[in-house]
Amino acid sequence: GDEWATSVLSTIGRMGRILSRPPFSFVPFFQAFSRVNSYLWDAIGAPIDVALGTPRHNDLAAAHDAWVAQVKARVPADQLLIFEARQGWAPLCEFLSPVDNAVSA
Structure with missing residues (x-):
C-alpha cells in the first residue's frame, strides 16, 4: 500500500x-466538493489530518492493504487477477480472453 499511498x-x-484555501473555499460548489472529499477519505479509513490537510500516508497504506485483503x-482465485500495469498487456x-482467435478484425 505504500506505493499507492x-x-x-x-x-x-x-x-x-487545495479546496480548503481561497479562492476555492469561497465557492459553494467547492465547499460541497470538499465535504464529499472528506467523507470519501473517512469512508475508506484514511480521514483527513487537519494539520496536514490530507490523509496520512500510513492510513492510506493501511486502507489499501485492507481493501486488497478483503x-x-x-x-x-480463478476470477481474480493481481495485476500491475508495468507487467504489460x-x-x-x-486473463480476460478478450479476443476469440476465430474472429478476425
Whole structure:
C-alpha cells in the first residue's frame, strides 16, 4: 500500500488542502466538493489530518492493504487477477480472453 499511498498524496489526495484555501473555499460548489472529499477519505479509513490537510500516508497504506485483503478473501482465485500495469498487456489479455482467435478484425 505504500506505493499507492505515495501516488494518492501526490495527486488526488491533495485536493482537500487545495479546496480548503481561497479562492476555492469561497465557492459553494467547492465547499460541497470538499465535504464529499472528506467523507470519501473517512469512508475508506484514511480521514483527513487537519494539520496536514490530507490523509496520512500510513492510513492510506493501511486502507489499501485492507481493501486488497478483503478482495482476495471474497473473490475466487480463478476470477481474480493481481495485476500491475508495468507487467504489460499480456497477463491482462490472457486473463480476460478478450479476443476469440476465430474472429478476425
